[in-house]
Amino acid sequence: MIVAILGGFLLAVIVTWAAKNYAMRSGIMDSPNERSSHTVDTPRGGGLGIILPVLIALVAIWLTNSYDRGVSTGLLLVVVLLGAVGWLDDRYGLHVLLRIAAQTIGGLAVLGTIGTFTHLEIAGNTISLLSLAAPMTLFWFLWMTNLYNFMDGIDGIAAAQAAIAGCVLGIWFTIHEDHVMALCSYVIMAASLGFLVWNWAPARIFMGDVGSSTLGGVFAAMALVAYQTHRIPFGAFLLLFGVFLADATATLVKRILQRKKFWRAHREHFYQRAVIAGWSHAQVTLVVIAASVIMAILGTLEMLHVRPVYLWLPLGLLVLAILAVIVLKKDLAVAE
Numbered sequence: 501m502i503v504a505i506l507g508g509f510l511l512a513v514i515v516t517w518a519a520k521n522y523a524m525r526s527g528i529m530d531s532p533n534e535r536s537s538h539t540v541d542t543p544r545g546g547g548l549g550i551i552l553p554v555l556i557a558l559v560a561i562w563l564t565n566s567y568d569r570g571v572s573t574g575l576l577l578v579v580v581l582l583g584a585v586g587w588l589d590d591r592y593g594l595h596v597l598l599r600i601a602a603q604t605i606g607g608l609a610v611l612g613t614i615g616t617f618t619h620l621e622i623a624g625n626t627i628s629l630l631s632l633a634a635p636m637t638l639f640w641f642l643w644m645t646n647l648y649n650f651m652d653g654i655d656g657i658a659a660a661q662a663a664i665a666g667c668v669l670g671i672w673f674t675i676h677e678d679h680v681m682a683l684c685s686y687v688i689m690a691a692s693l694g695f696l697v698w699n700w701a702p703a704r705i706f707m708g709d710v711g712s713s714t715l716g717g718v719f720a721a722m723a724l725v726a727y728q729t730h731r732i733p734f735g736a737f738l739l740l741f742g743v744f745l746a747d748a749t750a751t752l753v754k755r756i757l758q759r760k761k762f763w764r765a766h767r768e769h770f771y772q773r774a775v776i777a778g779w780s781h782a783q784v785t786l787v788v789i790a791a792s793v794i795m796a797i798l799g800t801l802e803m804l805h806v807r808p809v810y811l812w813l814p815l816g817l818l819v820l821a822i823l824a825v826i827v828l829k830k831d832l833a834v835a836e
Contacts, residue, residue: 501686505686505687507690508553508554508686508688509690509693509694511553511694512553512692512694512697513695513698514549515549519545519546519548520546520704520705524543526591528543528545528591529543530542530544530706537654537767537772542705543706544590544705544706545587545590545705545708546695546706546707547695547709547710547712548711549691549695550662550688550711550714551583551691552691553687553691554579554687554691555576555579557684558572558579561684566680567681568729571729573613574609575614575684575718575722577606577610578610578718579714579717581609582602582606582645582717583710583714585598585709586709586711587708587710589709589710590709590710596763603642603645603713603717604638604642606641607637607645610720610721610724614721614724615728616636617629617637617724617727618633620735621733622735622738623809624809625810640720640723640724641720641721643749644720644723645713645716645717646716647744647749648662648713648716648744649712651712651744651747651748652707653767653771653772654775654781654785655699655701655702655781655785656782657771657788658707658712658715659693659695659696660789661743661788661789661792662688662692662719663693663696664789664796666685666689667685668740669681669682669685669722669726670683670686672803675804676730678729685722700785701781701785702781732803733802733803733805735813736802736803737799738799738816739796739798739799739812742816743788743791743823747769750770754768755768770823770824770827771784771788773828774827774830774831776831777827778830798813798815798819799816
């Protein structure tokens with residue numbers, strides 16, 4: 501486990517450095533525009549530094565047949581498919597419909613190899629999905645894949661949250677004595693931290709779709725694995741990924757209600773509005789880290805069924821509401 505963690509970290513540092521140099525030579529750059537939160541041309545595609553260590557870990561698991569073959573195959577397919585499509589999008593730019601089609605294929609592969617959420621346990625209540633099991637599981641996969649991409653908009657934010665989520669999932673799987681999935685989770689944590697060496701503000705390379713979309717898909721699939729093998733409540737994942745889920749969902753719903761072209765890039769996420777209001781990228785990311793740690797603790801309490809189970813989700817929503825109010829007040833103060 502220690503060798504895998506250290507190896508994942510060092511490999512991520514080296515691969516991200518190599519990806520940065522390649523991107524600069526090849527012109528794979530993010531140029532600032534009116535929708536950007538950065539001000540200088542920055543190479544993208546650094547998510548390869550995260551994806552490669554995870555891919556190596558999954559290939560090793562698949563070759564040694566040390567875990568359920570369906571699960572390891574499903575996770576491997578997600579990393580390969582979303583990683584390849586993400587890299588092509590970073591390199592050449594793909595039409596949104598082509599990306600969605602590839603993500604849907606990845607989601608269907610997950611359903612076929614890992615299974616579905618047959619019921620959702622949230623705050624001590626159980627909701628049976630019945631005939632909606634497959635479409636709801638596919639929706640979860642697609643939304644997680646895309647929201648990670650939406651939330652990768654300022655230096656360090658997506659990698660920091662991925663490191664926290666990887667660490668917490670590793671702890672959860674360890675508690676359930678699932679050491680193989682724990683190792684995969686810790687490798688994600690280590691690789692995300694290795695990538696952060698180059699991505700912390702001011703970022704010298706961006707994650708790109710190859711990293712953000714793939715991470716979202718992998719986390720969605722690992723949540724399904726945790727549910728299938730250990731019946732970890734769905735509410736625990738809502739809390740663990742709560743900061744990203746809340747920001748991306750609230751922003752999308754608002755843009756749809758305002759009849760805006762919601763599929764286009766914008767600067768309306770709460771974390772982007774905080775930057776516009778005057779906070780630095782590092783300050784916003786540190787706040788997100790603190791909030792994500794709090795949400796992870798609440799998610800762990802829900803996962804362990806610590807009583808009163810019904811309390812942890814409302815407390816998480818309160819944390820998110822306080823953050824939203826702080827950003828909105830700052831936003832209004834600047835506007836005035």
